[in-house]
Amino acid sequence: MEILKQRILSDGVELGTEILKVDSFLNHQIDIELIRQIGQEFARRFQKENITKILTIESSGIAVACATSFCLGDVPVIFAKKEKASSMTDEYYCAEVKSFTKGTISMVRVNKKFLHSEDTILIIDDFLAHGEAASGLINIVKQAGARLAGVAIVIEKEFQGGGEKIKEQGIRLESLAVVCSMQEGKIRFR
Protein backbone atom coordinates (compact mmCIF):
# COMPACT_ATOMS: atom_id res chain seq x y z
CA MET A 1 0.00 0.00 0.00
CA GLU A 2 1.94 2.92 -1.36
CA ILE A 3 0.41 5.70 0.75
CA LEU A 4 1.26 3.77 3.90
CA LYS A 5 4.87 3.14 2.85
CA GLN A 6 5.31 6.84 2.07
CA ARG A 7 3.92 7.69 5.49
CA ILE A 8 6.30 5.27 7.21
CA LEU A 9 9.22 6.85 5.35
CA SER A 10 8.16 10.40 6.21
CA ASP A 11 6.93 9.97 9.80
CA GLY A 12 8.28 6.62 11.06
CA VAL A 13 11.31 6.65 13.36
CA GLU A 14 13.76 3.73 13.59
CA LEU A 15 14.99 3.10 17.11
CA GLY A 16 17.99 0.91 16.42
CA THR A 17 17.54 -1.95 13.96
CA GLU A 18 14.52 -3.60 15.62
CA ILE A 19 11.94 -1.00 16.64
CA LEU A 20 9.95 1.13 14.20
CA LYS A 21 8.12 3.94 15.95
CA VAL A 22 4.91 5.05 14.23
CA ASP A 23 3.19 6.71 17.15
CA SER A 24 2.32 9.81 15.13
CA PHE A 25 -0.21 8.03 12.90
CA LEU A 26 -0.85 4.43 13.98
CA ASN A 27 -0.49 3.45 17.62
CA HIS A 28 -0.69 6.53 19.85
CA GLN A 29 -1.99 9.33 17.68
CA ILE A 30 -4.24 7.80 15.01
CA ASP A 31 -4.55 9.36 11.57
CA ILE A 32 -8.20 8.56 10.99
CA GLU A 33 -8.17 9.19 7.24
CA LEU A 34 -5.26 6.76 6.83
CA ILE A 35 -6.92 4.19 9.10
CA ARG A 36 -10.07 4.44 6.98
CA GLN A 37 -8.02 3.68 3.83
CA ILE A 38 -6.31 0.77 5.56
CA GLY A 39 -9.71 -0.60 6.56
CA GLN A 40 -10.94 -0.30 2.98
CA GLU A 41 -7.88 -2.14 1.69
CA PHE A 42 -8.22 -5.02 4.20
CA ALA A 43 -11.92 -5.26 3.37
CA ARG A 44 -11.15 -5.38 -0.36
CA ARG A 45 -8.64 -8.19 0.12
CA PHE A 46 -10.95 -10.31 2.30
CA GLN A 47 -14.38 -9.38 0.94
CA LYS A 48 -15.01 -12.81 -0.63
CA GLU A 49 -14.29 -14.68 2.60
CA ASN A 50 -17.66 -14.06 4.28
CA ILE A 51 -15.99 -12.83 7.47
CA THR A 52 -18.36 -13.06 10.44
CA LYS A 53 -16.04 -11.59 13.10
CA ILE A 54 -12.78 -9.67 13.35
CA LEU A 55 -10.38 -10.61 16.13
CA THR A 56 -7.65 -8.24 17.31
CA ILE A 57 -5.70 -7.54 20.48
CA GLU A 58 -5.69 -4.44 22.65
CA SER A 59 -4.80 -1.69 22.08
CA SER A 60 -3.31 -0.70 18.75
CA GLY A 61 -5.27 -3.13 16.60
CA ILE A 62 -8.67 -1.81 17.65
CA ALA A 63 -8.87 1.26 15.39
CA VAL A 64 -7.85 -0.66 12.26
CA ALA A 65 -10.19 -3.53 13.12
CA CYS A 66 -13.14 -1.15 13.50
CA ALA A 67 -12.33 0.67 10.24
CA THR A 68 -12.23 -2.71 8.47
CA SER A 69 -15.54 -3.79 9.96
CA PHE A 70 -17.15 -0.56 8.69
CA CYS A 71 -16.33 -1.84 5.17
CA LEU A 72 -17.30 -5.47 5.82
CA GLY A 73 -20.92 -5.00 6.83
CA ASP A 74 -20.31 -3.99 10.45
CA VAL A 75 -19.24 -7.47 11.60
CA PRO A 76 -18.48 -7.57 15.34
CA VAL A 77 -14.92 -6.75 16.43
CA ILE A 78 -13.52 -8.66 19.40
CA PHE A 79 -10.33 -7.53 21.06
CA ALA A 80 -8.38 -10.01 23.15
CA LYS A 81 -7.69 -8.76 26.67
CA LYS A 82 -4.20 -8.56 28.10
CA GLU A 83 -5.25 -8.07 31.72
CA LYS A 84 -7.57 -10.08 33.90
CA ALA A 85 -10.27 -7.76 35.28
CA SER A 86 -12.65 -8.42 38.14
CA SER A 87 -15.55 -8.37 35.67
CA MET A 88 -14.16 -11.39 33.77
CA THR A 89 -16.41 -13.95 35.36
CA ASP A 90 -17.12 -16.17 32.34
CA GLU A 91 -15.02 -18.87 30.68
CA TYR A 92 -12.20 -17.66 28.44
CA TYR A 93 -10.01 -18.95 25.68
CA CYS A 94 -6.45 -18.24 26.83
CA ALA A 95 -3.12 -18.13 25.00
CA GLU A 96 0.38 -17.18 26.07
CA VAL A 97 2.06 -14.29 24.28
CA LYS A 98 5.77 -13.58 24.65
CA SER A 99 7.04 -10.01 24.35
CA PHE A 100 10.54 -9.81 22.88
CA THR A 101 10.96 -6.13 23.72
CA LYS A 102 9.81 -6.47 27.31
CA GLY A 103 11.10 -10.00 27.91
CA THR A 104 7.81 -11.03 29.48
CA ILE A 105 5.16 -13.70 28.90
CA SER A 106 1.56 -12.65 29.29
CA MET A 107 -1.79 -14.32 28.86
CA VAL A 108 -4.39 -13.04 26.40
CA ARG A 109 -8.04 -13.90 26.83
CA VAL A 110 -11.23 -14.00 24.78
CA ASN A 111 -14.63 -14.73 26.29
CA LYS A 112 -15.85 -18.11 24.95
CA LYS A 113 -19.28 -16.58 24.30
CA PHE A 114 -17.95 -14.52 21.40
CA LEU A 115 -16.25 -17.12 19.15
CA HIS A 116 -18.04 -20.14 17.72
CA SER A 117 -17.25 -23.01 15.40
CA GLU A 118 -19.56 -21.51 12.72
CA ASP A 119 -17.54 -18.27 12.64
CA THR A 120 -15.13 -17.19 9.92
CA ILE A 121 -12.54 -15.01 11.60
CA LEU A 122 -10.20 -12.35 10.26
CA ILE A 123 -7.29 -11.56 12.60
CA ILE A 124 -6.07 -7.95 12.41
CA ASP A 125 -3.12 -6.25 14.10
CA ASP A 126 -1.02 -3.14 13.63
CA PHE A 127 2.39 -4.86 13.68
CA LEU A 128 3.80 -8.28 12.92
CA ALA A 129 7.28 -8.73 14.34
CA HIS A 130 8.22 -12.11 15.86
CA GLY A 131 4.62 -13.22 15.44
CA GLU A 132 3.88 -13.87 19.08
CA ALA A 133 0.64 -11.87 19.33
CA ALA A 134 -0.65 -13.28 16.03
CA SER A 135 0.22 -16.82 17.15
CA GLY A 136 -1.73 -16.29 20.36
CA LEU A 137 -4.78 -15.13 18.40
CA ILE A 138 -4.46 -18.03 15.92
CA ASN A 139 -4.29 -20.41 18.87
CA ILE A 140 -7.54 -18.92 20.24
CA VAL A 141 -9.32 -19.23 16.87
CA LYS A 142 -8.27 -22.92 16.78
CA GLN A 143 -9.55 -23.50 20.33
CA ALA A 144 -12.91 -22.09 19.25
CA GLY A 145 -12.97 -24.42 16.23
CA ALA A 146 -13.69 -21.45 13.97
CA ARG A 147 -12.48 -21.02 10.39
CA LEU A 148 -9.57 -18.58 10.05
CA ALA A 149 -9.78 -16.54 6.84
CA GLY A 150 -6.36 -15.02 7.36
CA VAL A 151 -4.18 -12.54 9.19
CA ALA A 152 -4.19 -8.87 8.14
CA ILE A 153 -1.26 -6.75 9.26
CA VAL A 154 -0.56 -3.06 8.76
CA ILE A 155 3.25 -3.21 9.09
CA GLU A 156 5.21 -6.47 8.94
CA LYS A 157 8.87 -6.46 9.99
CA GLU A 158 9.84 -9.37 7.79
CA PHE A 159 13.34 -9.71 9.25
CA GLN A 160 11.90 -10.70 12.65
CA GLY A 161 10.38 -13.87 11.22
CA GLY A 162 6.74 -13.68 12.31
CA GLY A 163 5.38 -13.78 8.76
CA GLU A 164 7.24 -16.99 7.97
CA LYS A 165 5.81 -18.68 11.08
CA ILE A 166 2.26 -17.85 9.98
CA LYS A 167 2.64 -18.80 6.31
CA GLU A 168 4.28 -22.15 7.06
CA GLN A 169 1.05 -23.10 8.88
CA GLY A 170 -0.79 -22.57 5.57
CA ILE A 171 -2.46 -19.42 6.84
CA ARG A 172 -3.07 -16.52 4.46
CA LEU A 173 -1.11 -13.41 5.48
CA GLU A 174 -1.79 -9.95 4.06
CA SER A 175 0.62 -7.20 5.14
CA LEU A 176 0.18 -3.69 3.75
CA ALA A 177 3.80 -2.67 4.24
CA VAL A 178 6.60 -5.23 4.56
CA VAL A 179 9.82 -3.84 6.02
CA CYS A 180 12.75 -6.07 5.08
CA SER A 181 15.45 -4.13 6.91
CA MET A 182 16.17 -1.10 9.06
CA GLN A 183 19.92 -0.67 8.72
CA GLU A 184 22.00 2.53 8.94
CA GLY A 185 18.89 4.58 9.60
CA LYS A 186 17.23 3.51 6.37
CA ILE A 187 13.93 1.66 6.12
CA ARG A 188 13.77 -0.76 3.19
CA PHE A 189 10.54 -2.37 1.96
CA ARG A 190 10.27 -5.74 0.25
Added chain:
Amino acid sequence: MEILKQRILSDGVELGTEILKVDSFLNHQIDIELIRQIGQEFARRFQKENITKILTIESSGIAVACATSFCLGDVPVIFAKKEKASSMTDEYYCAEVKSFTKGTISMVRVNKKFLHSEDTILIIDDFLAHGEAASGLINIVKQAGARLAGVAIVIEKEFQGGGEKIKEQGIRLESLAVVCSMQEGKIRFR
Protein backbone atom coordinates in the same frame (compact mmCIF):
# COMPACT_ATOMS: atom_id res chain seq x y z
CA MET B 1 -29.73 7.64 24.00
CA GLU B 2 -32.63 5.21 24.03
CA ILE B 3 -31.13 2.45 21.87
CA LEU B 4 -28.10 2.31 24.17
CA LYS B 5 -30.21 2.12 27.34
CA GLN B 6 -32.27 -0.70 25.84
CA ARG B 7 -29.08 -2.54 24.97
CA ILE B 8 -27.72 -2.12 28.51
CA LEU B 9 -30.98 -3.51 29.89
CA SER B 10 -31.01 -6.49 27.51
CA ASP B 11 -27.29 -7.40 27.43
CA GLY B 12 -25.62 -5.68 30.39
CA VAL B 13 -24.85 -7.76 33.47
CA GLU B 14 -24.65 -6.28 36.97
CA LEU B 15 -21.89 -7.79 39.08
CA GLY B 16 -22.94 -6.65 42.53
CA THR B 17 -23.94 -3.02 42.94
CA GLU B 18 -20.79 -1.43 41.48
CA ILE B 19 -19.74 -3.21 38.26
CA LEU B 20 -21.77 -3.17 35.05
CA LYS B 21 -20.48 -5.69 32.54
CA VAL B 22 -21.08 -4.74 28.91
CA ASP B 23 -18.42 -6.90 27.27
CA SER B 24 -20.85 -8.24 24.65
CA PHE B 25 -21.20 -4.89 22.84
CA LEU B 26 -18.83 -2.23 24.18
CA ASN B 27 -15.52 -3.23 25.72
CA HIS B 28 -14.53 -6.72 24.60
CA GLN B 29 -16.82 -7.60 21.72
CA ILE B 30 -17.73 -4.37 19.93
CA ASP B 31 -21.09 -3.94 18.20
CA ILE B 32 -19.89 -1.82 15.31
CA GLU B 33 -23.33 -0.61 14.25
CA LEU B 34 -24.03 0.63 17.79
CA ILE B 35 -20.58 2.24 18.04
CA ARG B 36 -21.26 4.06 14.78
CA GLN B 37 -24.52 5.45 16.19
CA ILE B 38 -22.74 6.49 19.40
CA GLY B 39 -20.11 8.28 17.32
CA GLN B 40 -22.81 10.09 15.35
CA GLU B 41 -24.49 11.20 18.57
CA PHE B 42 -21.26 12.52 20.15
CA ALA B 43 -20.45 14.32 16.89
CA ARG B 44 -23.93 15.87 16.83
CA ARG B 45 -23.55 17.16 20.39
CA PHE B 46 -20.09 18.64 19.85
CA GLN B 47 -20.23 19.62 16.18
CA LYS B 48 -20.21 23.39 16.89
CA GLU B 49 -17.09 23.19 19.07
CA ASN B 50 -14.53 23.01 16.23
CA ILE B 51 -12.84 19.98 17.78
CA THR B 52 -9.28 19.55 16.48
CA LYS B 53 -8.39 16.35 18.37
CA ILE B 54 -10.08 13.59 20.33
CA LEU B 55 -8.32 12.28 23.42
CA THR B 56 -9.15 8.89 24.93
CA ILE B 57 -7.42 6.20 26.95
CA GLU B 58 -6.57 2.65 25.97
CA SER B 59 -8.31 0.36 25.36
CA SER B 60 -12.08 0.59 25.46
CA GLY B 61 -12.37 4.24 24.46
CA ILE B 62 -10.58 3.78 21.15
CA ALA B 63 -13.45 2.37 19.06
CA VAL B 64 -15.90 5.06 20.16
CA ALA B 65 -13.31 7.81 19.67
CA CYS B 66 -12.62 6.63 16.10
CA ALA B 67 -16.33 6.39 15.27
CA THR B 68 -16.79 9.95 16.54
CA SER B 69 -13.85 11.24 14.52
CA PHE B 70 -15.38 9.71 11.36
CA CYS B 71 -18.31 12.12 11.90
CA LEU B 72 -16.17 15.12 12.91
CA GLY B 73 -14.04 15.46 9.79
CA ASP B 74 -11.49 12.75 10.61
CA VAL B 75 -9.78 14.73 13.39
CA PRO B 76 -6.83 12.81 14.89
CA VAL B 77 -7.55 10.47 17.79
CA ILE B 78 -4.92 10.19 20.51
CA PHE B 79 -5.11 7.44 23.08
CA ALA B 80 -3.25 7.87 26.36
CA LYS B 81 -0.91 4.99 27.11
CA LYS B 82 -1.12 3.02 30.33
CA GLU B 83 2.26 1.29 29.95
CA LYS B 84 5.70 2.68 29.35
CA ALA B 85 7.18 1.01 26.27
CA SER B 86 10.80 1.02 25.13
CA SER B 87 9.78 3.07 22.10
CA MET B 88 8.58 5.99 24.29
CA THR B 89 11.69 8.09 23.88
CA ASP B 90 10.09 11.56 23.66
CA GLU B 91 8.74 13.85 26.36
CA TYR B 92 5.32 12.97 27.74
CA TYR B 93 2.51 14.60 29.63
CA CYS B 94 1.86 12.29 32.61
CA ALA B 95 -1.03 11.97 35.03
CA GLU B 96 -1.79 9.53 37.83
CA VAL B 97 -4.95 7.43 37.55
CA LYS B 98 -6.31 5.46 40.49
CA SER B 99 -8.25 2.25 39.86
CA PHE B 100 -10.93 1.63 42.49
CA THR B 101 -11.60 -1.92 41.31
CA LYS B 102 -7.93 -2.93 41.24
CA GLY B 103 -6.76 -0.74 44.12
CA THR B 104 -3.78 0.46 42.10
CA ILE B 105 -2.38 3.79 40.93
CA SER B 106 -0.99 3.91 37.42
CA MET B 107 0.51 6.60 35.22
CA VAL B 108 -1.02 7.54 31.88
CA ARG B 109 1.08 9.26 29.24
CA VAL B 110 0.57 11.35 26.10
CA ASN B 111 3.44 12.36 23.84
CA LYS B 112 3.88 16.15 24.07
CA LYS B 113 4.16 16.33 20.27
CA PHE B 114 0.47 15.54 19.85
CA LEU B 115 -1.28 18.15 22.04
CA HIS B 116 -0.82 21.90 21.60
CA SER B 117 -2.18 25.08 23.11
CA GLU B 118 -4.08 25.85 19.85
CA ASP B 119 -5.99 22.56 20.06
CA THR B 120 -9.63 22.13 21.07
CA ILE B 121 -9.92 18.70 22.64
CA LEU B 122 -12.85 16.38 23.13
CA ILE B 123 -12.24 13.69 25.76
CA ILE B 124 -14.07 10.40 25.11
CA ASP B 125 -14.32 7.25 27.20
CA ASP B 126 -16.58 4.23 27.47
CA PHE B 127 -17.30 4.49 31.21
CA LEU B 128 -17.38 7.19 33.85
CA ALA B 129 -17.36 5.77 37.36
CA HIS B 130 -15.30 7.52 40.07
CA GLY B 131 -13.92 9.82 37.39
CA GLU B 132 -10.26 8.92 37.82
CA ALA B 133 -9.44 8.21 34.16
CA ALA B 134 -11.31 11.32 33.00
CA SER B 135 -9.53 13.44 35.63
CA GLY B 136 -6.19 12.16 34.38
CA LEU B 137 -7.05 13.11 30.81
CA ILE B 138 -8.37 16.54 31.92
CA ASN B 139 -5.08 17.07 33.77
CA ILE B 140 -3.14 16.27 30.59
CA VAL B 141 -5.24 18.69 28.49
CA LYS B 142 -4.51 21.40 31.08
CA GLN B 143 -0.78 20.67 31.01
CA ALA B 144 -0.87 21.11 27.23
CA GLY B 145 -2.67 24.44 27.62
CA ALA B 146 -5.31 23.29 25.13
CA ARG B 147 -9.01 24.20 25.21
CA LEU B 148 -11.23 21.41 26.52
CA ALA B 149 -14.58 21.28 24.70
CA GLY B 150 -15.97 18.65 27.05
CA VAL B 151 -16.06 15.06 28.17
CA ALA B 152 -18.17 12.53 26.23
CA ILE B 153 -19.04 9.29 28.01
CA VAL B 154 -20.97 6.26 26.79
CA ILE B 155 -22.12 4.99 30.22
CA GLU B 156 -21.95 7.09 33.39
CA LYS B 157 -22.47 5.38 36.73
CA GLU B 158 -23.78 8.49 38.46
CA PHE B 159 -23.78 6.93 41.93
CA GLN B 160 -19.98 6.65 41.88
CA GLY B 161 -19.56 10.42 41.73
CA GLY B 162 -17.26 10.96 38.75
CA GLY B 163 -19.76 13.11 36.88
CA GLU B 164 -20.12 15.51 39.80
CA LYS B 165 -16.31 15.94 40.02
CA ILE B 166 -16.16 16.93 36.35
CA LYS B 167 -19.14 19.27 36.33
CA GLU B 168 -18.03 21.15 39.46
CA GLN B 169 -14.90 22.17 37.51
CA GLY B 170 -17.21 23.87 34.98
CA ILE B 171 -16.49 21.24 32.34
CA ARG B 172 -19.25 20.15 29.96
CA LEU B 173 -20.16 16.49 30.43
CA GLU B 174 -22.26 14.52 27.94
CA SER B 175 -23.17 10.97 28.96
CA LEU B 176 -25.36 8.88 26.67
CA ALA B 177 -26.69 6.61 29.42
CA VAL B 178 -26.65 7.64 33.07
CA VAL B 179 -27.12 4.76 35.51
CA CYS B 180 -28.35 6.07 38.86
CA SER B 181 -28.45 2.73 40.68
CA MET B 182 -27.89 -0.99 40.34
CA GLN B 183 -29.77 -2.42 43.30
CA GLU B 184 -31.46 -5.82 43.65
CA GLY B 185 -30.36 -6.82 40.15
CA LYS B 186 -32.14 -3.88 38.54
CA ILE B 187 -30.45 -1.15 36.50
CA ARG B 188 -32.12 2.24 36.85
CA PHE B 189 -31.39 5.19 34.57
CA ARG B 190 -31.66 8.84 35.51
